[in-house]
Amino acid sequence: MLDVIWLIPAFPLVGFLLILVFGRRLGEPGAGYLAAGAVLGSFVVSVGAYFDLLSRDAEERSHIETVFSWVPVSQLQVDMAFLADPLSITMCLFVTGIAFLIHLFAIGYMHGDPKFSKFFLYLNLFVLSMTLLVLGENLLVTFLGWEGVGTCSYLLISFWHTKDANASAGKKAFVTNRIGDWGFMLAMFLGFWAVGSVSYVALNEAAEAGSLATSTATGIALLLFVGAVGKSAQLPLYVWLPDAMAGPTPVSALIHAATMVTAGVFLMVRMNPMLTAAADWAPTLIAWVGAITALFAATIALAQNDIKKVLAYSTVSQLGYMFLAVGSGAYVAAIFHMITHAFFKALMFLGSGSVIHGMHEEQDMRKMGALRKFMPVTAATFIIGWLAIAGVPPFAGFWSKDEILLFTLAERGVVLYVIGLVTAVLTAFYMTRQVLMVFFGDAKWGSHANEAEAAQLEVTPDTAADPPVTHGAHGEFKPHESPPIMLVPLVVLAGLAMVGGVIQLPSFGFIPKSWQYRLEHWLEPVVEFGEAQIKDSSAYGNKELLALLAIACALAGIAAAVAIYSKKLREPIEPEILAEGWRYDWAISAFMGGPGRKMFDAVAWFDKTIVDGAVNGSARVVSGAAGQLRRGQTGNVRNYAGILGVGVVLLLAWFVIGRGVL
Amino acid sequence: MTAVVLAAVPTTTYYLVLAAILFAIGAVGVMVRRNPLVMFMCIELMLNAVNLSFVALATRFADIDGQTAVFFVMVVAAAEVVVGLGIIISILRRRPGVNADDLAELKG
């Protein structure tokens, strides 16, 4: 099966091409099914590859499949080649799996959209890029996927491009990502010049063998991290992700929660030997960035009222966790959290999509409430997701988060651990707030039924593709449950969010030995850093205690939220500054619109006035001088004789005085 | 004193210096006079200066070539006068009393 690993990207490619050519003819829902089918094909191949790998010895679990030579110049020999190893196949599995589910969901969600087939065109292109990203044998193929997903993200965020906000968000995402790509590219260059290759194997082996200078390794690691910061929306480049919610909700689920944004984490894990070889402060820096991002985003999420914005900031926060893990050496935990997060966050995004769908494009949580009665399946699955993210055992999120915190304490000390813990409290709090506002309490939409829709059409037409077309036919406003095709993915994801934790259970006494650290063992060939490295730390010794502490924090957060938003024991504190995201975005805009713009204007002015001015100026000087000179040509013959005479004298002077014997 | 003067013989250089002065006077004349005919006369002055130089040098070198050259200069001067006066006449006939300063329509 590994020989046909190229089929994984090939399926979506074919799907993409078919929809490109026949998209309009296929129409709805044909295009959707075709796209979903293509992704399913990839998933199947991934599963096959998984079992193939599984059947090999641990040392043999790496296979390179070269499709063709891509950029062969001199020393730089880059192949279009795929690396099948536990890490990439793991990624493939969950990427294609979730992608398939989301494709299904989208068939329902995008129902009636005039650009239905185009949506799936982009979606398949995205899956293609994403699989290239994770399967790439070298940094360049990964970069191809990396930029590819960025481009798809751009296309999908600005999918409803007639709204300026959507278009801006798409552009913002792309450009911000590009800042990160700058780091990625430089890392590649540095790697190439240090090792003579950009393939992962060569680079990682060089790092492991210690044949790289520490400074080089640090450079590569940090530059890759810059790339990861861009792609995975960490401070200071996270700004694009909340805006990216302008895209259709399946996009948010797939790209901006489950897969693309985790690419940065994947990359860091992929290159983990480089991090190990780097100077010590490099992983510490990464951990700090991750932790601060996690906390920072969590605080912002506290005060958001847009159902998707909450999830977006939550995503940023969770990604921060993953980087905290990476920086703490918990690579497996990072991957683990990536997977569980993919499950529950995709679930919740889809759930929110279902809610939005059911609420006729309403996204403001203050206008929701009590939806559990109208959308029981959505509500149930959403609640599972909520429990997972809040860190309530035995849901998936608890296990992964717990492991990250364990490693953090063991490797990076108590400060970061506390930050992580506080973030966990906040996470539980704001997620509970969201659940309460959306599904519980009083229905706040009933009172302003139709005019609400009408008003919302004009005032906050956030994601309105073309509401009148989708739901305009409804005579009266009443939330409704989504069609089965949307619910099936929800249910499947809810199941995964519930039991996803089993792939990497900690070594608690009550858990059978064979169930412990399965993911870690599986990833062993790729990630050598694991449980063994922290075995001697005191934190490891008290891991059960720490787990209890984490549970306590989660429950505390939930309790507080219930107290405030359900029992109304206290007025909610939602400071303006949090709602505005600490004004970070505002500051950037102010800078770009102010001094930045001035700088650009200055360059344009410089170009026009100085550079071009010099050119035109020299022309003017010539004609000006000529104009002056021209006045010597008086037309008077005696003047002419005088000028001639002057010439004679000068010439004579040269010959007689200059050259003569005088 | 007188004897000295009488005994002195002007050398070739004397003639050449005289010729140079004459030439310069002629050149100045072309620059300051406005009547085309007079300007023309000044050119004749210059030619005479040249002739004087030639003859003085011919004598100094005992070389008849210099005198021959003067002969040709005279021919040229004659021809030039004919042509020049022809042009002047053809202009003055149509624009009587015009002087060199008036003929300045072409310029710049």
Added chain:
Amino acid sequence: MSHAVFGQAQEFIAPSIEWWQISPILALVAGALGLLVVGALTPTWPRGGYAAVAVLTTIVAGVFTLFHWNDIADNGPSTMISRALAFDAFTQFLTITILLATLLVLLVTADELYRTDNDGPEIYALMLVAATGGIVMAAANDLIVMFLGLETLSLALYVLAASDRERRASQESGIKYFVLGGFASAFFLYGIALVYGGFRSTNIGEIVEAAQADVLLTGDDPMVLAGLAMLIVGLGFKVAAVPFHIWTPDVYQGSPTNVTAFMASVGKAAAFAAMLRVLVVALPTQRDDWRPAIWVIAVVTLVVGSALAVVQTDVKRMLAYSSISHAGFILVGVEAAGHGGLAADNDGMSSVAAYLLLYAVLTVGSFAVVTLVGRSSGGDTSLEAFSGLAKRRPALALGLTVFLLAQAGVPLTSGFVAKWGVIQAAVEQESYVIAIIAMIAAVIAAYLYLRIMVSMWLREGAADVAVEPVPLMTGFSVAFAAVFTIAVGVWPQWVLEAADEVIAYAR
């Protein structure tokens, strides 16, 4: 030795006169005389008769010259008639140049004269005689002979400049040219006298002998240097080198256009030929003295000519300034020739010769178009008169465009070959600075050509401009010049080969 010994009776030895070798001159003079005498005797000739005779004369002279060319190739250069004239490739090349230009100008002149009904033998005769003067200048092996040639050419040109007697501009240009020309001639002549004072001879061959002896023994002679300065003044005037160019724009503009063409082609070629004779052939021993002067003059000429051309509004005047700029270019070649060295590795002279030939044809072509445009617009040759020419007369516009591009030095035209030649010569002598200045000046001048082209191609002309048919002979000379321009540009080999021969000169 020319200075005979006096005091005793002497047999008169008649000098041998090489009739065959001066046959082009004889042919031209005969043609001119024929025109004048027969023209005077039979007042009414058939239309075109004068022109036909004149053209025929130049062709005959040209054929003779071609024979001579081969002669020299076989027997090497020599001098003629008591060493008064040089019979060498340089002479023949310039003779061809002058005759070709004269031929083309005669064709244009014929059409011009019909138009004003001024057809008469004199103008043709004067042109033939002027060409003779030019040829003599180029061939002169004696400064006195050169002076006579120069005067012949100049006097004829004075008259021709003033020949459109009813036009005030023509009158003005005639008198200006005459006064200043006489003034400059006087300097030239004085220069001869001073050189004579230095070397005791006016014969170039003897000057060289004397100079080689003198300079080696006693170093520079200030009198010679002063004479040299004066000679440069006289020749600089004729070639229109700054600051002795001052007459050029006015005279070019004021003269009848066909005469302007003649001045710019024949006059310039002859003057440069004379300049080479004086500076390179006669006074190579003084080259360290005159080369810097020529350098400065060349630079100033290039810059002033090009820059002033840019601010003009009259096309004739523009072309006048452009001819000044071209003179600067040729001076670059002269400067290069002044670097000495073996003839084989100094292309200065040949590049100048080639430039003169190519430029002569070009400029006649340009002015020929101007005559036609001036005709449609009632004598107006301002830039506006050229507006929309491409719409009215595309062929004519194309022709002028070819000439202008060539003057700008665009490749695949003769102008490029010419520029290439002189710049190559300069660079060969490592005169990089002057080469670069020349090229920059060429860019400035290019603006001028572009302006004319813009006018022709991109501007709308006045609606009421009459579209006169192109007269046959002018059309022919424009076409010939254009084809020549392109042909030489594409296949310059033969011109260059011929020009390379001019290094074999006689003294």
Added chain:
Amino acid sequence: MEMIVFVLASAMVLVGAVGVIVRRNPVHAALSLVLTLFGVAVHFVALEAHFLAAVQIIVYAGAIVVLFLFVIMLLGVDKAEDLSIEPFPIQRPLAGIVGLGIAGLIIAAIVRGRDALREAGEPLASDGDQNVQALARNLFEDHVFAFEFTSVLLIVAVAGTVLLTRKVKKPTAGGKAAE
């Protein structure tokens, strides 16, 4: 004696020359020119160029100046030129500088070049007869081409005069009257 002749003749030359450029009336200027020409002729005699002296008187003073006077009379341009006004203020100083420059520089060259003047050959015969003979011999042996070529120059003069003074034909329908 020779010195006295020289000084006197030089005085004639210079006075005449200055006269040409300062006399306001062209007729007076022409007469001043005659004075100069005579002075030059005297010098020619002193320099034993007898033939040229004669030609100088006959052709120059006799023919050319007469021609000048004739034209002045013909055209009636004997009106005095007002030399007190100079429309170009710079012109006269410029002329002065140029004049001084030319004279000064050439004199400098001559004076410095005196030592370099080539040695004389055998002295020229001092009587007029032989002078004419020598000149003739020189003319027809060494300068025969130049001599013959002067005829071409004269053709120009003739043709030019004819052209310039010929009556203009009335422009016919086809032609255009010039401005």
Added chain:
Amino acid sequence: MLAAGSSSDLAFPILSMLILLPVAGAALIVLLSKRRPEYMKLVAAISSVATAAMSVWLTVEFDRADDGFQFVSKQPWIDQWGIGWHLGVDGISLFLVLLTGVLFPLAILGIDPHNDDPAQDKPYFAWLLLLEAGVMGAFLSLDLFLFFVFFEIVLVPMYFLIGGWGYERREYAATKFFLYTMVGSAFMFVSIMATVFIASRNGVNGITFDLVEIAENASFATSTGRWLFFGFAIAFAVKVPVFPLHTWLPDAHTQAPTAGSVVLAGVMLKLGTYGLLRFGLYLFPEAAHWSRSLWLTLAVIGITYGAIAATMQKDLKRLVAYSSVAHLGFIVLGTFAFTSEAITGSVMQMVNHGVSTGALFLLVGMIYERRHTRQISELKGLQAVAPIFAAAFLLVTLSSIGVPGLNGFVGEFLILIGSFGTARWWVVIAAAGVILAALYLLWAYQRVFHGEPDEANKTFPELKLKEALVLLPFIGVIVFTGIYPKPMLERIEPAVDRLIAHVEDRGGFEIDRPTVIEHESPAGEDDEAHDAETAEAGE
């Protein structure tokens, strides 16, 4: 030994035909009656398509294993000066020739000049064909004189195209273009001759303008070489254009008719970069290496400065023009990095830029045809009314931005990665320029295509079939070379390697190469497999 390169035994003078065919077409057009304007385009199309076919054939016949000049045609021309009609093509020029061959028929077929008077078609097509001949000639010449002739001659048709069929300020733009370029050429003019003469005294037998002869045999004193190099370099720098000599370009591009812009951006600017490579590096390795810091700095300034200036443009065409300044900065950067990767990337980027920017100008031209404005502010929401058009535009934009998988990326990437080792800090800044490219192009795209279309733009017509057919080759190339650049790279690289070997040999310096850490892994085997594969291909 690096001899003059092998000439294939092709009896057919294909290179000469590439130049002469368009000339013949132009001549035929000139001879045709003005009253039959409909034939003009036909003749132009036939002759340019024939040229294109021939250039394709050339590419097919090209022997990729041969690193020397192929199809060499060498005839004496001006023996007097040692000038010959010496043509040849190697990996560096091959694709530029192909690009020229293919771009012209597209420009001729794809865009009609906006002539009020059909009679004006005649000069238009004649000029275009002459332009093609000139550009072809410049890419094929192996003789300094010949090259200069072609280098200069292209100005004339371009001048007339801009001046005759351009927009509002065409006279100004055309004149500026002509004169500016001529100033540069003035220096090259002198430099060429000096090179020849100095070479003739230092190693070359007699006077010859033959490029290969001089490059292989002449030795220049250090300072002489530097002077000469700068003479050449100024001309090329103007043509490229390198900051701060670029200001003619926005004017010329903006005012030129669409076909003119396409050709100008597509191939004419490459004369500069190609010249730097072919003449600058080849003839004066030492000088080029010595002055590299200057060039790298100017290139990087060009990249960032061009991008920033582009961001602030209000005119869409002008924006694209400034983007050319930025893109060509990359090419210059790669050229002066001296590594095989970088120079190969530069050559490739020359072609890529030609395709991408050519296509962009085409599209902008189509917008102008429809809306009669190029002002970004007057365009809005076009994607809503013309989605296919928008998609094409977006694809080309992305290619221009340098998104991987499209052609723009490969060249840019190769340049940057190749330059990193020899010009590290410049690359760091240049790579940041990539961010800016996304900024200005996407911003422009957003302003023009996104949003709700207003009244004026509501009726914007969708891409027509004919237009689509013209765009198709561009898009095909954009995608194909992005995904599979190997056919190009393997033809370019041998020539580049040979050039670098020559540069190292004559310049007397070593160029840094990446450290290679041997490792035992499948990747290593792959490398060997590569070699085997290349060797196979070589046979």
